[in-house]
Amino acid sequence: MRLKIIGTGRYLPEKTATNDDMAKLVETSDEWISTRTGIKQRHLVSSPEENTTYMATEAAKRALKNSGLKPEDIDVILVATVSSDYITPSTACMVQRELGAFNAVSFDINAACAGFLYGLNTVDAYFRSGIYKTAIIIGVETLSKIVDWSDRSTCVLFGDGAGAVVAKADETGMLACLQGSDGTHADVLECKARSNNNPYVSTSKDFDYVFMNGQEVFKFAVRKVPECLNQLLEKANLTVNDVDYFLLHQANYRILTSIAKKLNLPMDKFPSNVDQCGNTSAASIPILMDELNQQGVLKEGDLLFLSGFGAGLTWGAALLKW
Template identity: 40%
Template sequence: MLTPAITSQASITAIGSFVPERRLTNDDLSAMVDTNNEWIVRRTGIRERRIASPGEFASHLAIGAVRDLLDRYPLDSGSIDGIIVATTTPDSPFPSVASRVQEAFGMNGCLAFDMNSACAGFVSALQTANGLVLTGAYRRILVIGVETLSRITDYTDRSTCILFGDGAGAVLVEHAAQGAFLASDADTIGAGGPLVYASGLSDEWNGQPLAGEGKIVQNGREVYKWAVTQVPLAVRRMLEAAGADMEELDWFVPHSANMRMVEAMCERMDLPLSRALTSMEWFGNTSAASIPLALDLAVREGKLQAGNLVALYGFGSGLSQSGLLLRWTIQSKTGR
């Protein structure tokens, strides 16, 4: 469902990220399955990914991203009154990763919950945070995208094991005199659920058996066709709702699933690939973490500047998609 242009009173004012130390390169994978660096780069644009250590879980990565944010921006952590974590790979079904973040920083009187919308999760969490701030009940909400997809990756399946990595990114959404959230978009096609999934307590979908035994299973060809068709249409809808056009868009930040998908989307939008921000080259497909990682890379490199018009778009399992058009409001690489 598309919303009309929004006169929001919230903006993103801080950002941080964290990835595990261990690197899994394409050459490492070539020793595990029948593949090679050239083939992986040509098909996906991925060169390496980060992998959580045996004792490192989603909460550790999320806490690392929040600590990075707090180190870089002058902010009293006690003033944060909400935490939303987007993840498909929490430490445990409950308690939430968000509650572990709350404990780590002693954020008292704080709403804290996890949400699962797979690769669309971070943008869906931003939409949720914006709505909560608009109610006036909350003023500062941490939105975190974090995944430890290595935990559910089948490293004998060369079609999926070359893709996924672990990481976390966090932003602060807070009340502002002038809002930065301009338009949003969302859609779900539940019938497409079997195209990308990991089975759990149930191993069937509407009576059809699911494979994989809890590992990621993906029909890459069909997901590709769906995404490269739907995302460009949705970005154009958001721009139209906000009274803007493609020429005014400074940055397109899609879920970093696969560079070939991003190239196809940009081509369909007549948008130069140089105006797309991604994170898959060195971090792989990190699902809910891929967009905040791409944003923080661009902030650190000085690409993303205050005032830029930015389209975020997440898409994946569900089949769910979620987009936001916003005006970037962080002032510099290191602080406000």
């Protein structure tokens, strides 16, 4: 048995901030942002109640409705995030409480922008081993709370939101998957946590903001995604022409076009919503997947290539039948 997606859902905050809004905060312009990233706007939380847990729960509710399953049917709730509301408990446990899915084991993973793929791969392993049969996998981020809003190199890139899928163990679905990491380049994209503060070590700084070496991340993504694709195609005994759609982490439209060019493929095989959502890290792929599902773009039997890449450095990829 393997992972098959049977339902999708997403939640995006109603409040949007355009590039012109960003220009009121930092020295930038719509032209500067859009030509370098493809981003036109991003969704941002606008109230204390609209937090990571709330967005994850709303996306999960919509995915459950789309799947036809009930909360009590779920065996696993896995949340991928770097921006949880609490150090502990996990966001997944909070979502479990809000859903009433009390039969589910619940936990978070932190693999940055590759987190959703790590979640898919983890649940697929559970299904193949026969331990569990149903799951909710959520990617959710409130990146606006860890961004330095005076740093134009990062604040214009990121947005908030959540995407979720419901999966069940089936004879079809996940064909092949992989994940990897390279901690030697951990400083390329980072956000430091609270420093130690005890009777022997003291600091006045509670936390830091996101730092990113954009050029290094760009080069990493354009190199790694085709590598992952080739590995999975060989593993599944398929060719690139068998893939109907490439659902990649929505970090930067120039990354997507560079990957498509490297693979010699048309951009209509690379759906994108980065112009409307910005970079939502672990949430970007499930948000895009639900958008395509609700629009009726994805058809039964379509072959999808999914790939996420981000801080760690981490990467994950999957080939699955819709």
